[in-house]
Amino acid sequence: MSRQPDPNRRSEQARQAILSAAADLCAEVGFAATTVEAIAARAGVGKQTIYRWWPSKAAVLLEHMQRARETSADFPDTGDIRADLLAQTTAVEALFASHSGAIWRGLLIAAQSDDIAADGVRALLEKAVTDATKRLSTAQVNGELRADADLDMAVEIIYGPLYHHWLLRARPVPNGYMKEILNVVFDGLNPRRH
Template sequence: MSRRPDPTRRSEQSRQAIVSAAVDLCVEIGYAATTIEAIAARAGVGKQTIYRWWPSKAAVLLEHMTRVRETQIGFPDTGDLRVDLLAQTSAVQGLFASDTGAVWRGLLIAALSDDVAADGVRTLLQAAVVEAKGRLATAQKTGELRADVDLDMVVEIIYGPLYHAWLLTGRPLPEAYMEEVLSSVFDGLRP
């Protein structure tokens, strides 16, 4: 007796193939040159299969970024704020230097003119800011951080240099970049 194929399994395989194809193309040829047609051809599916799950290439790539955020980026709480900030910002710096960095850069640029990209980027960034502010609030309660600092501003002070250097200068960042940034600002944040 032969078994009927499981359409759920096949759909998940197609879904994974589509996301992988979109990421690979974005890394190889850039966000702007990546098209739904190219993603479909690389994944071995029809365009209608892609549009069944996502409204655009931005939505496909945002799914990848959401998975990355859920599995690779987190905010530790060892009880030492500076150690935790260094670990988390170094992880972000490493992500920027990886293939996923090319995807994120493309989405950030697309967010300027694409509502789907803008909403997705905003959602991912807001989740990251909430997580960072949660760790900073804990540091305020334990006396590691001045009680009067604006946590939104602290997040901008810490992550601004990383985004600036990565997006605007295009220069390779040394491994110790975030350690230097934190050293430059940390004394002003202490009580």
């Protein structure tokens, strides 16, 4: 009995090739110069293959970001909230410093004028906030966080500085940045009582 090629597997391989081509291209030439034509040429597929699965280049790059984030920036739960936040935010730091950082920056900008990018970025950000809130909520129940802390705000206090530094001030994130941020966020700016 001869083996038939599995069409699902072939589809997934083609999708993966398109996602990689789009990510490499965006890192090389920037978001604005990345076109569906150029992604298709690099992936060795026709434009119509891309449009069968995604409505625009923003949608392709959003799926790349979603996969990158799922692969590298999931929330651990070791029972130690500070250690787990440090591990996860350090992974986000690394993601921002990689090719995916340039792609995410392009998408955040495109989101201000392109509806597909805006919806996708919002969904990714809200997913990130929800994941973080869930992990913080367990910590709050376990007495590791102030009982009265608003967790949605806590997430913004933890991730906001990273975006302020990397996206707005356009500065490379120094090693250990998130460790210092978490120290202040947990211990507070008030002088320590001895």
